[in-house]
Amino acid sequence: MRKRLKRVWQGIRQLSGDDAYERYLQHHAAHHQHEGSAPLSKAEFFKRWQDRLWSGIKRCC
Amino acid sequence: MTHLAKTIIWILIAVLGASAVGGIALNRGESINALWFITAAVCVYSLAYRFYAAWIAARVLVVDETRATPAERLNNGHDFLPTNKWIVFGHHFAAIAGPGPLVGPTLAAQFGYLPGTLWLLFGAVLGGCVQDMVTLFLSTRRDAKSLGQMARDELGALGGSAALLATFAIMVILIAVLGLVVVNAMKHSPWATFTVAATIPIAMIVGVYMRHLRPGQVLEASALGVALLLLSVAGGGWLDDQPSLRGGFDHEGLTLAWWVMAYGFAAAILPVWLLLAPRDYLSTYMKLGTITLLAVAILFLMPEVKMPALTQFIDGTGPIFGGKLFPFVFITIACGAISGFHALISSGTTPKLLSNERDIRMIGYGGMLLESMVAMMAMIAATVLDPGVFFAINSAAGAVGADPATAVATISAWGYPVTVEQMQTLAQQMGEATLFARTGGAPSLAVGMASIFGSAFGDGLLAMWYHFAIMFEAIFILTTLDAGTRVGRFMLQDMLGNIWPKMGETSWTPSVIVSSAMVVSAWGYFLYIGVIDPNGGVNILWPLFGIANQMLAAIALSVATGILIKSDKLNKAWVTGLPLVWLIIITSTAAWEKLTSSDVRIGFFAAANDLSSKLAAGSLPVEKAKIAPQLIFNLHLDAYLTLFFVVLLWLIVLDMLRVAVRHVMGKPVLPLTETPHSPSLLEAEWVRD
Structure with missing residues (x-):
């Protein structure tokens, strides 16, 4: 039961983008570590993430 | 479970569904329980999903779970990103x-509950859902290309330009009609106006919080926003006293319309993080929360x-909008049965997240x-009202008379x-001065929702529920308006x-201001006319929106049918071909x-001529004579716009037929642009954890 609740909570966080930075850090560690570049700060990442999310048609009637 | 047990369960669902649909259709009693509607919907939708959708996925589209999706092949960590199917479902549905x-x-309920309900049930499973799913599939097979791009690549330049023009036209008409719905909900209602106005600073507070105070704390900021919204509903009640x-x-309506236009312009040029993004969060939570609450309350x-x-009123004399049952019920209910707009989300946006083709059906x-289910609940909320009350709220003064005594x-x-x-008591309960002629559907839906919530969770807070419902509708209408x-x-x-490259730079300030002003004036014009029109405006604008939206659906289905035929699936092309034929007929x-x-x-022409002759004869009252020239011009404009939509529709259909023949x-013919097969390397477990 607790495990299931935790998964629902994770789903909510992922849907809303609440954990986007954590996922970005994981992605960065997995794919871009060797390039030697430091990951973006949370504020900087969130700025880019939000601006990108809002290009194109995102909402309907 | 054994095969036999499964078969028995599906047979039972089929029998139950058939009885519920039959019960709804044949009932001629005083009233009918809303549970029948929910039962019919759940059974019809489950059967369609289990059998028809599965058959389309397996036999018509032939989805291939071993094939890498664009999200996997083009994975760049942000735009293209394989995502858990429930998360994709959430984004897609929102x-x-x-x-x-x-x-x-709500508007279509003027024909009675039956026509709209049947169209919602069968339009969705045979038309709307098929359109969304096939478009999603085709775009997934084409590197998540947009509908317009697919139309251009597969049919030719005509289809592509038509899709672009249709999208722009729908956007303009849609915003105008939604703006009108909000204006009519706020007209002479300080409570509603305050609450709707308060959503703007609340969104900004949330925006600043997310961006600067606690960057990236999306849920925290949203919780704050939702709390403030609820507070603003209560605050409006206090202010009203x-x-x-x-x-x-x-x-007045007109003053509010100017404010809505000013707001639209500001929202288009302000940075997204300040207004648009936080408002979208809030509206998504309110939407999901309220719809769940409504479902629980109905059950x-x-x-x-x-x-x-x-x-x-199936004979065409309806007070909410003129026109016979056929074809107007099919035009009035677009979203919920079949909505061309969805093709824009299903192509381009959602395929970039899809981790496996097998999730296309879901x-x-x-x-x-699910959207059709939401529409079904709106139908229930509209039809639980006494029909007399429903018509009194939704009929424009021009249709039933301006003073309450004449109207009743x-x-x-x-x-x-x-x-x-009765109307006065109701208005008082809802905390409003009057509920007569509150056209547009929002107030009657709010009264319906408030009475359902009130009966389910306590009668004492009816006015609070009513304004909560108005706020809920307004917040995502305004989100659609900004976006x-x-x-x-x-x-x-x-x-x-294309004409002047400098204008194409999306962040060049003069271009931003000029183009935003042009878009706002386009929808602002229709909103303005809608507000001054004594027949309520919705009567004209909503059918126009329906025609435009169905035309976009026809474009999406033409693209799909054309591609199916080009893929040598002529014998299965009826899957998209039949809904297409139906849309061509009704549009x-x-x-x-x-x-x-x-x-x-x-x-449109009849109305224009009637008005012109009355104006010439001097038989119009002074106020009406003053606006008559504007109304006449507008009626002509609407007529040519309709003609333009239908010509565009036929051009695309004929173009598709040319390619097919x-x-x-x-x-x-133009070659298929499907991306070649490359094997999926994603472990199923990895994406579905």
């Missing part, structure tokens, strides 16, 4: 479900539907089923008894960029009636 499925069924303050929020309360199955078909006399004479006292204006601005900048008939009908409430005869 994107497709706007205010449309709430407004359409303060004689010194309420005057500041008590306005818990099991309200009686009081509207008859059919009303006399996201494309299932997402639309007219409506009671139709056989739907209602009294002035639509912005998208319209980008499209316009793109088009103008063309509706357009024909709008152009040629001699009934002044239906035909050439292919069948073995002549060369």
Whole structure:
């Protein structure tokens, strides 16, 4: 039961983008570590993430 | 479970579904329980999903779970990203479900509950869901290309330009009509106006919080926003009791319309993080929360539907909008049955997240089923009202008479008894001065929702529930308005960029201001006319929106049918071909009636000529004579716009048929642009944890 609740909570966080930075850090560690570049700060990442999310048609009637 | 047990369960669902649909269709009693509607919907949707959608996925589209999706092949960590299917479903549903499925069924309830309900059930499973799913599939196979791009690549330049023009036109009409719905909900209601106005600073507070105070803490900021929204509903109630303050929020429709336009312009040029993004968060939570609450309340309360199955207005004399049952019920309910707009989300946006082709059925078909369910609940909320009350709220002054006594006399004479006292008591309960002629669907939906919530969770807070419902509708109508204006601005900048490249730079300030102003004036014009029109405006604008939206659906289905035929699946092309034929029939008939009908409430030219002759004869009252030239001009404009839509529709269909016939005869056509097969390397467990 607790495990299931935790998964629902994770789903909510992922849907809303609440954990986007954590996922970005994981992605960065997995794919871009060797390039030697430091990951973006949370504020900087969130700025880019939000601006990108809002290009194109995102909402309907 | 054994095969036999499964078969028995599906047979039981089929029997139950058939009885529920039969019960709804044949009931001629005083009232019918809303639970029948929910049962019918759940059974029909489950059967369609289990059998029809599965058959389309397996045999028509032939989805291939071993094939890498664009999200996997082009994975760049942000735009293209394989995502858990429930998360994709959530994003997809939040994107497709706007205010449309709430407004359409409410207006269509003037024909009685039956036509709209049947169209929602069968239009969705045979048309809308198929369109969404097939478009999602085709775009997934084409590197997540947009509908317009696919039309250009597969059919030719005509299809591509038509899709672009249709999208722009729909955006303009949609925003105008939604703006009108909000204006009508706020007209002379300080409580509603304050609450709706408060959503703007609340969104900004949330925006600043997310961006600067606690960057990236999305849920925290949203919780704060939702709390403030609820507080603003209560605050509006307090303000309504303060004689010194309420005057500041008590306005005429026209004043409010100017404010809505100013707001739209500001929202289009302000940075997204300040207004648009936080507002979108809030509206998504409010939408999901309220719809869940409504579903729970309906199940818990099991309200009686009081509207008859059919009303006399199927003959075309309806007070909410003119026009016979056929074709106008199919035009009025677009979202919830079939909505062309969804094709824009299903192509381009959602495929970039899809981790496996096997989820196309659940996201494309299932997402639309859920939207249809939302529309069904709106239908229930509209029809649980006494029919007399429903018509009194939704009929414009021009249709039933401007003063309450005349209005109730007219409506009671139709056989739907209602009294002035009843309307006054109701208005008082809802915390409003009057509920007469509050056209647009939002107030009657809010009254319906408030009475359902009130009965389920306590009667004492009716006014609170009513204004909560108004706030809930307004917040995502305004989100569509902001987002639509912005998208319209980008499209316009793109088009103008072809003429003068400098205009195409989306961040060049003069271009931003000029193009935003152009988009706002386009929808602002229709909003302005809608507000000054004594017949309520919705009567004209909503059918126009329906025709435009169905035309976009026809474009999407033409692209799909064309591709199916080019893929040598002629014998299965009826899957998209039949809904396409139906859309062509209803759109063309509706357009024909709008152009040629001699009934002044239906035909644009008839109304224009009638007004001109009355103006010339001097038989119009002074106020009406003053606005008559504008109304006449607008009626002509609407007529040409309708003609333009229908010509565009036929051009695309004929273009698709040309491609199909050439292919069948073995002549060369544009090649299929499907991306070649590359094996998926994603472990199923990895994405589905």
